[in-house]
Amino acid sequence: MGVKIVSLFLPRLLWVIPAIALAAGCGKKGPPLAPILRIPAAIDALQAQRSGRDVFVTLTVPAKNIDSSIPVDLGRIEVYGYTGRIPPPRTRWAELGDLVATIPVVSPPPDASAPAAATPEPVDGAPLGALPGAMVTVLDTLTPEGLGQGRVEEALPVRRGRGPLTPVVTAPEPDGLRRFYVAFGFSARGRPGPPGTAAEFPLFELPEPPAFVRTSYTESTVVVEWPPSGGFLGSLFDHPLGPEDVPLDEALEPVVTTPPVAAGASVASSTSTVPPVPSGPVLYNVYREVAPDPLAPPDETRLGPWSAMRPTPINPVPLDVMTFTDPLELDRGRCYVVRALRGTTPNVIEGDASAPACVTPTDIFPPAAPNRLVAVIDEGGISLIWEPNGEPDLDGYLVLRGEATDATLQPLTPAPIAEPRFRDTQVTAGKKYVYAVVAVDAHLPVPNVSAESNRVEETAR
Numbered sequence: 001m002g003v004k005i006v007s008l009f010l011p012r013l014l015w016v017i018p019a020i021a022l023a024a025g026c027g028k029k030g031p032p033l034a035p036i037l038r039i040p041a042a043i044d045a046l047q048a049q050r051s052g053r054d055v056f057v058t059l060t061v062p063a064k065n066i067d068s069s070i071p072v073d074l075g076r077i078e079v080y081g082y083t084g085r086i087p088p089p090r091t092r093w094a095e096l097g098d099l100v101a102t103i104p105v106v107s108p109p110p111d112a113s114a115p116a117a118a119t120p121e122p123v124d125g126a127p128l129g130a131l132p133g134a135m136v137t138v139l140d141t142l143t144p145e146g147l148g149q150g151r152v153e154e155a156l157p158v159r160r161g162r163g164p165l166t167p168v169v170t171a172p173e174p175d176g177l178r179r180f181y182v183a184f185g186f187s188a189r190g191r192p193g194p195p196g197t198a199a200e201f202p203l204f205e206l207p208e209p210p211a212f213v214r215t216s217y218t219e220s221t222v223v224v225e226w227p228p229s230g231g232f233l234g235s236l237f238d239h240p241l242g243p244e245d246v247p248l249d250e251a252l253e254p255v256v257t258t259p260p261v262a263a264g265a266s267v268a269s270s271t272s273t274v275p276p277v278p279s280g281p282v283l284y285n286v287y288r289e290v291a292p293d294p295l296a297p298p299d300e301t302r303l304g305p306w307s308a309m310r311p312t313p314i315n316p317v318p319l320d321v322m323t324f325t326d327p328l329e330l331d332r333g334r335c336y337v338v339r340a341l342r343g344t345t346p347n348v349i350e351g352d353a354s355a356p357a358c359v360t361p362t363d364i365f366p367p368a369a370p371n372r373l374v375a376v377i378d379e380g381g382i383s384l385i386w387e388p389n390g391e392p393d394l395d396g397y398l399v400l401r402g403e404a405t406d407a408t409l410q411p412l413t414p415a416p417i418a419e420p421r422f423r424d425t426q427v428t429a430g431k432k433y434v435y436a437v438v439a440v441d442a443h444l445p446v447p448n449v450s451a452e453s454n455r456v457e458e459t460a461r
Helices: 002-024 233-237 248-252
Strands: 048-053 054-060 075-082 098-106 135-141 178-186 199-202 214-217 221-225 283-290 324-327 336-344 350-353 358-359 372-376 380-389 395-404 421-424 430-439 456-459
Touching: 048 178, 048 199, 048 350, 054 075, 054 324, 075 135, 098 135, 214 358, 221 336, 283 324, 372 430, 372 456, 380 430, 395 421, 421 430
Parallel strands: none
Antiparallel strands: 048 054, 054 135, 075 098, 075 178, 178 199, 214 221, 221 324, 283 336, 336 350, 336 358, 372 380, 380 421, 395 430, 430 456
């Protein structure tokens, strides 16, 4: 009997179980959840600035993932360069471009309120990498190969239906080579992020550096001088003569000139593909490298290849003259180089640096001679007084004395005195004495001595 009851209810039970499961799954439906993408965002804040053969590529390390989530999953950044008329396709940079630098990236500090820095604390003097959100710069030195056309993507023919292969027709390329840079972020597991916006600049012909740089210095300044870029002929081309009057018989008939074309070449192929030199006069930038301060503590932190610093000229604006004065700092070596530049913003091209001119200024300048020396005679001595000197390195004064027939005076004070006055009590009554004063500075090991002051004569009482 029990078996019969179970057999009667079994079909209904099999029908009820799916219904209950279906009812349990028919709750309120929510919006679909977006997939979690741990891919670093594109690097769009990229700049490339050329200075001669050196290119400084500056970028900002992404701080978010491609879906704006944080913290960013970023293990490294790869920077690529390419020379051509057009950049490579976005998906073939790693194949056709050249790897310029690899920047390791470390996780941000756990304390969000901690200030961000370009690099975390180094371990054994070597930094671990750049922090998310930091601005970093890498240096790319252009070689002759880097200035030529890079590898080109081959345009494969396509087949339309069952017809013959049809070659791909591409848009005409711009004239002149350009240099392109792009950066890719990679997650900690090596998953690449999307390519960012490429930075680029035309490869103009560089102005020649000055043939030499000469330095000299005065008591307060270092004077830097150099010849024009390109020498004497370069200065003539930089300042062309005014237009001459056209003869009357030539002015009546216009002359049309056509550039020569090589045999077998088309007119289009004879067009130059080299970007023209930017217009405008040649200007100059002066750069200075100063020896480390011997009193400063040594910097033991070794920066990574992502910490390149573009040199900054010491002149606030480009110079249209070939001389520059720099404030003097004694006993500290310094080297100067000059770069020629041409063009106007944003198409300013700066050439290579000249050979350096190095100098270590030393104090070879004596103080001024004391002025207005006066002698006052009284019983038992002769008093001297003069106007004080104003040199900041003044160490004092030496009083000189001699007799009326002496051509050379001898020091009366064995060491410099600080005050601009002195009383000579080592005198003999009725004897005539001649006095003068010299100023002495604090230069070591041998101080600089000024010329003599005016001489005074008095007879002791």
